[in-house]
Amino acid sequence: MSTLSTLQFIEQAQPNWHRAVLKVGSSLLANSEDGLSPRHALGLAQFVSASLAAGKEVVIVSSGAVAVGRAILHRKAEAGVALAERQALAALGQAELIGLWQRFFERPVAQVLLTHDDLRNRRRYLNARSILQELLRLGTLPIINENDTVSVDELKLGDNDNLAAVVAALIDADALFIATDIDGFYTANPRTDKDARPIDAVESLTPEMFAMAGGAGTAGGTGGMRTKLEAADKATAAGIETCLFNGTSPDALRLLLLGKFRGTRFRPAQNRLAARKYWLRNVPVESGGIIVDAGAARALMDKGASLLPGGVSTAKGDFRRGDMVEVVLSDDSGQRCIARGVSQYSAMEIRRIARCHSREIDSILGYNYGENIVHRDDLVLL
Template sequence: MLQTLVVKIGTSSLTQLKTGQLALSTIAALAEILSQLRRQGHQVILVSSGAVGVGCARLGLTERPRTITLKQAVAAVGQGRLMRVYDDLFTTLQQPIAQVLLTRSDLVQRSRYVNVYNTFQELLGLGVIPVVNENDTVAVEELKFGDNDTLSALVASLVEADWLFLLTDVDRLYSADPRSVPDAQPITLVKHIEQLAQLQVQTGDRGSQWGTGGMVTKIAAARIAAAAGVRTVITEGRFPHNIEKILQGEPLGTQFEPQPQPNRARKRWIAYGLIPSGKLYLDQGAVEAICQTGKSLLAAGITAVEGEFYTQDAVQLCDKNGNEVARGLVNYSSTELQQIRGRHSSEISAILGYTGAETVVHRDNLVLV
C-alpha cells in the first residue's frame, strides 16, 4: 500500500558527537532509503535539523549559540552547506529534492497554512522529496516551533501523512535514559499518550550538545501526530534502513498508535497551528459541557480571563486548576470578556451596548486537547 511518510532526523543523528561535523555515512544511507521508498511509489517528506550544528562546525564554534541573533547567523551559514550535501547525494540517486523553510507564522495565518499545504501537494505530485527545516534565519522567539520534532508533527498533520518517523540517538523509548540507567525498560507500543505517565517514563528535555530536542519533545510530537491520525515511530537515526523494516512489520523502535477518529483539518489548525494569546478559566459545568457533550462555551461558564487578545484569536480553555482541556477561537476580546464573564448570554447586549454572538467559543471553532 502506497503511503505518505514524514521522516525527521535530528542533529544528534546528522552530526558526529565530538566534532559537530556531518555524519556523511548516515546521511548517505538516509538518502538511499528515502529515494528507494520514493521509487516504490510512497510520498516522502524529510524534516532535517542540523543547520545550526553544521554552521558551528563550519565557523569553528565549540558550542551552540546562546543568543537568537548569533543562532540566526550561524543557521544561515549551515543551511546552504547542509542542502548542498543533500542535493549532491540525492542527485547521485536521481531523486529531485526541494528546500522548504517554514516559520510558525506560515501555519498561524489560515491562508498561508493552506498555501503551504498546496505547495507540498504539488511537490509530492511531481515526485519530489521536500527537505523541510525551520527558517532559523528569520524566525523570532515568539513564533518559533522550538524544535523540529514539533515541526515534523505539524507537517505530518498538515499533509495527513500515514507515518511520522522520528530518527534520534536511541533505538526506542525507555522507562529511563538507558545511557545512565542500565536496567531501563524498553517500550515498544504506546496506545495512548497517557499510558506513559502510568509507566513512570522519565524524559529528558535535551538531546545532544548540538541539538535542541529531547525525548519530551518527541512525545509531544507523537501527541500532535496521533490526533491527526498519524502513526509515529521513534527509532535510531544511525540505521535509516530501519524505516523500511518497520513499514514491513518488524517491531523496531517505539510506535505510537494514531487516534481512531482524527480531528478535521481546520480543528488541527486551531489546536496545533495557532499560538494561544490568552487563557479562559472555566467552572466545572462548562468543562463538562465542552468535554463530555460537545457544547459551545458560553460566557456564564467563565470564571477568569488571562492575557490580552482580540476577536478570533486562539485561547486556551482551562479548568479551575489551570489544566488546558480545549482550545478555540474567541468571539470576544479579552476586554469584553472581563465584562461579561459569568453572565448569561441574554445579558451581553445590555452590558456591551451591542448585540454580539451568543457563544464565546462556538463548538465548530473548538477542539479538545
C-alpha cells in the same frame, strides 16, 4: 552504537503507509567540528528514494542547520550560546543543509521554513497545508526545518521532533519516522544503565514513560528522548503511527528498504481526532482567555453548543479576533480551563458584549462578526 545494554529490539513490519514524514536529527547529519556528512544521510535517502519509486510520498523534517553553521565558522558547540548567535549560525548552515539533501535525489527538493506563528494562526496553517500538498502533487521532495533565524520560541525549545509531529498531522500523513542516534526507546538510558530494556511497542504513553526520558543526547543536537515522546504523543493522538529507530545503524536502514523496521513503534489512538480538532488541541494559545460561567460550561460540555456572549463573564489579556484562546470556567471552586478555541472577537470587544444577548452585539459594537464568541466548529473540549 555502543551501549552497556546488550538487549536488542525485535524486527517488525512497517506501518501500512502511503504518505509519511521522516524526521532526521542533527546528530545524523552534522557536527560542529566537521560540518555536514553524507555518511548516515545516504542510507536514509535510499529509503526515501525507494519509497518514492514505489509511488509513496515523503516529507523530510531536517535538523542540522545550526551545527553546520558552527562548522563553517569553526566554532565548537557550547552551552548557553546567545540566541542571536544561534540564529546567525542557522542562517549560515541552512543553504548547505538543503544542498546535502538535493545531491541524493534526481527530483527537486523544496525548502519550507516554518515557525510557531505559522501553526498558531489558522489562516497561515491552512496556507502551509495547501503549499505542502501542492509540492507533493508537483512531485517535489519538501525539506522542512524550523525557521531558526527568526523563531525565538522554537530555538529555545529545540523542538523539531514536535514540529515533525505537527507537520505529519498538517499533511494527513499515515506514518511518522523519527531517525535518531539510539536504537529506540528504553526503560532507562542504555548508554549508562546495563539493565535498560528495549520497548518495542507503546500502546499509550504514560507519565512514567516520560519520566524515563532524559535531555539532549549530543552536543550538536537540541532534541532528546523526551521531545521524541512528545512528538509520538501528538502524532498518535492524530491517528498517525510513529516509528523511532537508529538512523546510524546499517542494519536498521537495510530493514527500512525491505519494508521492515527495528526500534520502538508508537501505536495511534483508537479514535482519530478530526484534523481541525487536532489543530485546536495542540497549537499554542495566546495569553489570557475567555471567562465563562457554569451555565455556559454545561452548554459547551453537555450539549456541544457554541459559546455565546450571554454565558461569558469577561475576557483576560489582549488577544485579537482569530486568535486561539483558552475558555476558562470560573465558579465557587476556582478557575479551570475547560476548552480552547478560535475567538471571533477580540478581548476588548468581548469585555464590552459579555453577559449580553447575541442580538445586542451590533448595537453595542456598531458591527458584528456573528452571534458566537467561539463557534462549536472552532472549539475543542479539554
